[in-house]
Amino acid sequence: MSERRERTRQHGPEPAAGRVPLALVPAAVLAVAFLVLPLFGLLQRAPWTDLGPVLRAPAVSDALRLSLFTALASTALCVVLGLPLAWVLARAPFPGRRVVRALVTLPMVLPPVVGGAALLFALGRRSPVGGWLDDAFGLTLPFSTTGVVIAQTFVALPFLVITVEGGLRAGDRGLEEAAASLGAGRWTVLRRVTVPQVAPSLLAGAVLAWARALGEFGATITFAGSLQGRTQTMPLAVYQALQRDQGAAIVLSLVLVVVSLGVLVALRDRWAPAG
Known part of the structure; x- marks a missing residue:
């Protein structure tokens, strides 16, 4: 107690838990304004009479239909490939990790x-892998819907x-060790303990x-x-509408904003702490 009184005498009372220092508020407000201002710009310039x-x-x-389909497909592919990785x-410690x-x-x-160009050189019809896919399976990835999914998966x-x-690093490995000590196999531990623990991070x-994936542009067009x-x-x-019809470009942008914001808000309590 004497040490605490001495710190209070020298440095003043400690800030209450959860209280935000006033010096941070202006910067925080400015950051929010910086992120929200472009959205207000879209709303202000939107041609509401031509919306329909x-x-x-x-x-x-x-x-819109293609974007939703490819974004979902690439997300599923990310889960299939990304969870084991x-x-x-x-x-798994290994050299070169x-x-x-x-x-x-x-x-x-x-x-x-650059990512799109790399994909084109690696999976194009003239590349070894792309040529083999085309000859063996008749599968041409560039300039196809499958190519869109590949490009989105690469960046996402x-x-x-x-x-x-x-x-996984923050998870409690003691639960996995306890399950293994009780006779659970590796796949059972993975399915019953590890995956449920990491489910919020996975979501x-x-x-x-x-x-x-929904907002991907550069790799897709390349x-x-x-x-x-x-x-x-x-x-x-x-991008194409911006070159010929600015109003249509604004409407399309608003659709993307609404779809993205709706999904993020609906899922927020599942993948981020409520606040």
């Missing part, structure tokens, strides 16, 4: 256009991996991957092009 005709246009409905990175982790997270900092997978890896990673009804997702449709 623009949304009923075939190009818009095709782009995150487990290996978090739980830091290098592998750096390579896994590289698409997060790599310019999307790291978001799921690092989120799930963090959840958070899936939501982040879905949002990243690897898959912009073909209406086939590879033209909503971001690509916005």
